[in-house]
Amino acid sequence: MKTYIVVGLGYGDEGKGSWVDHLVRKHGIKYVVRFNGGAQAAHHVMAPDGRLHSFAQFGSGTLVPGTFTCLSRFMLVEPEALLSEAEALAKKNVSDPLSQQIVSENAPVITPFNRLLNKISEVARGASRHGSCGYGIGATQHDVETLGNGALYVRDLRSLSVRRKLALLHERKVEQARRFLTAESVPLFEQLCGVNIYFYAQLYRDFYRRLRVVSEEEFRAIVKNNDTVFEGAQGVMLDQCYGTFPHCTRSNTTFENANQLLAEAQYIGSVDRVGLLRGYGTRHGAGPFVTEDANLSVPACHNRTNTWQGDFRHGWFDAVAARYALEVTGGVDTLAITNLDRMRDLQEIKVGVAYENADERYFSADRMRVLDCDYPTLADRTAKMEEIVPRYMTTPGFKDEGGMQLYLDTLGELLGSTIDAFSSTVGHKKGYRAASVASMV
Numbered sequence: 109m110k111t112y113i114v115v116g117l118g119y120g121d122e123g124k125g126s127w128v129d130h131l132v133r134k135h136g137i138k139y140v141v142r143f144n145g146g147a148q149a150a151h152h153v154m155a156p157d158g159r160l161h162s163f164a165q166f167g168s169g170t171l172v173p174g175t176f177t178c179l180s181r182f183m184l185v186e187p188e189a190l191l192s193e194a195e196a197l198a199k200k201n202v203s204d205p206l207s208q209q210i211v212s213e214n215a216p217v218i219t220p221f222n223r224l225l226n227k228i229s230e231v232a233r234g235a236s237r238h239g240s241c242g243y244g245i246g247a248t249q250h251d252v253e254t255l256g257n258g259a260l261y262v263r264d265l266r267s268l269s270v271r272r273k274l275a276l277l278h279e280r281k282v283e284q285a286r287r288f289l290t291a292e293s294v295p296l297f298e299q300l301c302g303v304n305i306y307f308y309a310q311l312y313r314d315f316y317r318r319l320r321v322v323s324e325e326e327f328r329a330i331v332k333n334n335d336t337v338f339e340g341a342q343g344v345m346l347d348q349c350y351g352t353f354p355h356c357t358r359s360n361t362t363f364e365n366a367n368q369l370l371a372e373a374q375y376i377g378s379v380d381r382v383g384l385l386r387g388y389g390t391r392h393g394a395g396p397f398v399t400e401d402a403n404l405s406v407p408a409c410h411n412r413t414n415t416w417q418g419d420f421r422h423g424w425f426d427a428v429a430a431r432y433a434l435e436v437t438g439g440v441d442t443l444a445i446t447n448l449d450r451m452r453d454l455q456e457i458k459v460g461v462a463y464e465n466a467d468e469r470y471f472s473a474d475r476m477r478v479l480d481c482d483y484p485t486l487a488d489r490t491a492k493m494e495e496i497v498p499r500y501m502t503t504p505g506f507k508d509e510g511g512m513q514l515y516l517d518t519l520g521e522l523l524g525s526t527i528d529a530f531s532s533t534v535g536h537k538k539g540y541r542a543a544s545v546a547s548m549v
Contacts, residue, residue, distance in 0.1 A: 129169055132169030137335045390420065445527055
């Protein structure tokens with residue numbers, strides 16, 4: 109058996125979707141396991157035949173016929189959005205997408221109440237917004253942690269009593285929303301009060317009937333007995349314990365959840381832990397971004413401005429943050445640099461190699477210190493990151509394979525880790541050293 113775990117080592121948007129698609133195609137893998145996050149994911153894949161899709165709740169190998177998505181109990185499921193995504197995939201010649209979905213009965217469900225509560229609370233923060241996607245991730249995970257069985261799970265959707273549970277949760281969310289109510293959020297609050305409980309009870313029961321819902325024992329058997337790709341979401345710098353709290357996600361974005369699922373399945377095959385970084389820095393949403401440079405001009409990708417996260421932000425490669433991400437994940441077996449083709453028109457490239465004016469409690473010149481998961485301390489570290497001045501080294505830009513390899517060698521030296529693979533269309537070659545990977549389009 110062979111398992112690949114794909115994790116982003118930055119602030120998300122590292123190319124996880126294209127990498128998963130590549131692994132599925134190259135190795136003939138039939139099962140993609142989602143092990144964190146939820147409907148806020150946007151993993152863009154362009155198939156060899158030109159089909160483009162932004163994957164949210166389907167695994168990023170779905171454009172390959174016969175590939176199944178397995179949504180684990182660590183994945184927050186949004187039924188309405190998942191049904192819409194299935195319709196979009198069907199229009200792209202994916203045959204019966206819902207038949208390719210396997211869902212743990214213990215996966216939490218994101219309700220429209222939590223999506224609206226999420227937006228109302230974010231509006232209330234004003235200029236101090238967290239950078240939420242507005243998908244209800246934090247509110248749903250809060251329910252799981254505080255309500256236990258009182259939260260909504262996929263297993264609840266089969267029962268006629270789901271309507272009563274929805275009504276109770278709706279009442280709770282309306283009361284919670286009142287605490288955050290502002291003049292600006294009144295329209296959202298009115299939407300929340302007017303949610304049609306009967307409609308969603310019907311939709312959820314239909315959703316349950318149309319997917320293959322499995323027990324934890326059945327889920328473990330799939331993981332144990334098949335080659336799989338575990339597809340992570342977001343990035344390590346957005347992890348709830350290791351990231352830039354409170355500008356982070358309510359999720360474990362490291363290998364932690366995947367390791368737990370493999371251990372529970374008593375999996376004994378090989379595991380390749382794949383860590384991805386862009387050749388330059390990006391961030392979507394509020395929060396510190398030490399090497400941000402508004403003047404950095406690279407070709408646009410599929411990320412775009414949205415109401416809740418604002419503009420897609422660009423900056424230079426941050427070797428200090430990358431070293432930190434590698435440390436908190438325990439290292440990787442395959443380290444890949446992506447999106448290099450977007451850099452080929454740059455005359456000069458900067459790399460952040462050290463931090464100046466950094467609080468010594470949290471940073472040395474070339475390291476971020478690993479902290480305990482203490483939220484006040486993490487929030488203080490995040491605030492102090494705004495004061496950091498990056499120290500850069502410069503390297504020549506590249507237009508061919510030789511120049512690109514020089515840049516990759518430079519990054520490897522700075523990280524103290526071999527760069528095993530890359531994704532780029534530069535030179536029309538796909539790979540670095542012994543690795544072969546997909547081009548990033």
